[in-house]
Amino acid sequence: MGHQCCSKQKVKRGLWSPEEDEKLIRHITTHGHGSWSSVPKLAGLQRCGKSCRLRWINYLRPDLKRGSFTAQEERTIIDVHRILGNRWSQIAKHLPGRTDNEVKNFWNSCIKKKLIAQGLDPNTHNLLPSHHQKKASSSSNSSNTSTFSLLHKQLSSVFQIDDGPREVKIPFVTLPSLSSYDSNTVADLPPIQPYDYQKYLHMEQNPSIPISDSILSSSVIEESCIWNTSAEAPVSMGHDELQLQHYTDNYREERISPENKSTSEPNINDHNIDAGMLSSSFDFEYMESIQVPCGMFCNLSDPMDQLTWN
């Protein structure tokens, strides 16, 4: 198969010369690109339309941000990749001025190695087997196990915490997609993500730095759109309450019309609660409560537009 525009015509390939760049820029800035397949002819280039499109998008577009990725951008890429996987174009949308190609290259040449060096699987973001310290509480036959206790079990395993009413902060617990689970069973919830573990360690090592500074400032949640996949959950282990706090008020304010805003708490049986029903903080009964936000956070295909309960 291949691209007929490339195979039919005699086209130049390889690196673009400054003259070609200039021709392409001049054409697009005066006429727009229109149909890419017609661009080469109209712009006087011996290239295929596809090559022109790529050159424009990845290199010539005026709104591109050049130069090295910042630490913040790197963090954002990792955060979003953890949720979306190798969907580079989606990830790039969270980084103004960056292209999917640029993000992909940066991931492959830099981030991937860093994660591996940290003992993390770059595909799953889980700890690599050799790094995973398991404090297995042997059973997982928990058809009647609460989400909370399962969460507790996972945390006990990853963070090596003991049972008992000690205060544990769980930064940004990534809640699993309940769409792929029977909502009545929680036995096979995925494990706590190692990135949460990293943040936990960071907090341990920097106890004087408030969470808001050490964690939130580097979170994509604060910036925009991934808010429905994560939450910060200060948890008092051994208690029956799980308080979930959302840090997306500003963003949500922009998206939700005033009439939808309400302070009433969601009914967990209501499957079409508008996102505006969420206030910044709820106390939930531990059994079902975490499932509510889980459901809320479950649609990963386009987190911005999937705000209904599952």
Added chain:
DNA sequence: AAAACCTTCAACCGCGAGTTC
């Protein structure tokens, strides 16, 4: 100094989805 090796990243390729005819 030069060969070998490594890293980066621009560009290409193949494919699937959407659109047009």
Added chain:
DNA sequence: AGAACTCGCGGTTGAAGGTTT
């Protein structure tokens, strides 16, 4: 309805430059 075309995406390649031996 289906063939042809177009677009956009993710994986891969390879040239160029840098680093090590």
